[in-house]
Amino acid sequence: MIAALFGLPDEQREEIIALTYSLANTSVTAAEVRRTRQRLSEFFRRLIAFKRGQLGDDLASALIVARDNGELVSDTELIDMLFMVLSAGFVTTTGVIGNGVLALVTHPQQLHLVRSGQVPWSQAIEEILRWGSSVANLPFRYATEDVEIDGCTVRRGDAVLMAFHAANRDEKAFGPGADRFDVTRRHNPHLSFGKGPHVCLGAALARLLEQILFNPGHTRQP
Ligand code: HEM
Numbered sequence: 682m683i684a685a686l687f688g689l690p691d692e693q694r695e696e697i698i699a700l701t702y703s704l705a706n707t708s709v710t711a712a713e714v715r716r717t718r719q720r721l722s723e724f725f726r727r728l729i730a731f732k733r734g735q736l737g738d739d740l741a742s743a744l745i746v747a748r749d750n751g752e753l754v755s756d757t758e759l760i761d762m763l764f765m766v767l768s769a770g771f772v773t774t775t776g777v778i779g780n781g782v783l784a785l786v787t788h789p790q791q792l793h794l795v796r797s798g799q800v801p802w803s804q805a806i807e808e809i810l811r812w813g814s815s816v817a818n819l820p821f822r823y824a825t826e827d828v829e830i831d832g833c834t835v836r837r838g839d840a841v842l843m844a845f846h847a848a849n850r851d852e853k854a855f856g857p858g859a860d861r862f863d864v865t866r867r868h869n870p871h872l873s874f875g876k877g878p879h880v881c882l883g884a885a886l887a888r889l890l891e892q893i894l895f896n897p898g899h900t901r902q903p
Contacts, residue, residue: 683770687763688732688739697724699733701768740766766882774887778894781806784813784862785895791864795896797859802896805864806888809895811855811871812862817846819875848872883891 684694701767703709703717729745736742746758761763785805794800821839827834835841849871852859881887898903 682764682765682774683814685721686739686770687741688737689728689741689767690731693724693728697767701772702723705772721764722760724762724818728763729756729759735819759843768887769881770883772775773815773883774890777810777813777887780813780815781809781895782889784809788862794864795803799808800864802892803888804867804869806895807869807871808862808864808866809850809859809891810873811866811869813840814845814849814871814873816873818863819843819845843875 684691684697689697698716700721704714704721705874709717711735728741732741732745736745744762744766747753748756750800753759753762785795791805795802795805820840820842824837824839824841826837829835835870848854850859854870855866874884874887
């Protein structure tokens with residue numbers, strides 16, 4: 682889906698998938714990470730050169746045009762933006778697919794509630810996103826000012842790890858059954874797409890994709 686949105690040629694898909702997963706792998710050496718970063722940069726330089734020759738109605742072309750119009754300030758920003766949207770667009774959604782399938786097959790009664798129509802798929806998907814989100818933690822956030830949270834002061838400049846998965850199991854927000862996979866949950870203010878100015882850009886697309894995947898006949902469902 683994301684490759685089609687990007688207008689990425691079929692033969693380049695495997696390479697970018699492998700590079701992205703390699704970058705997310707926490708058991709590789711620092712030297713391997715540097716090599717992967719280098720290869721990613723080369724990949725995108727090649728992609729940009731290729732797309733420039735045949736701009737189309739796709740996201741990669743739109744970002745290249747934005748760079749040419751000066752809306753993106755440098756080639757580095759263009760490459761980072763291409764990588765950000767491309768990688769954020771498939772590692773996350775595929776993770777939720779796996780976690781969702783696992784949640785449903787290990788909770789047959791919950792699966793029955795959705796398959797029998799007693800619970801709408803849209804509601805079950807929100808619960809899959811809450812209980813089995815693919816972005817458990819997000820590093821590299823820094824406080825821009827001193828913040829007091831629950832008696833703890835986060836100082837300006839401190840690094841913050843956003844623990845979305847923990848927030849999604851918070852009993853204060855989801856009640857005593859917060860740890861349970863429960864598709865009947867109607868009030869579901871999960872943080873799987875983050876919150877605030879950097880809330881996930883692709884949340885609507887991701888929800889649509891999960892609907893189509895888990896329930897291909899979703900358009901017939903109210
Ligand atoms: C189920 C699938 C997805 C999940 C769980 C997910 C989750 C997230 C999370 C937790 C963030 C960080 C929000 C924050 O910093 O507070 C984020 C940001 C982002 N996501 Fe997603 N995402 C998904 C799908 C997608 C898709 C399909 C796309 C692209 C088409 C996408 C593009 C982005 C981008 C570009 C950002 C950065 C936004 C910014 O920093 O302003 N995501 N996503």
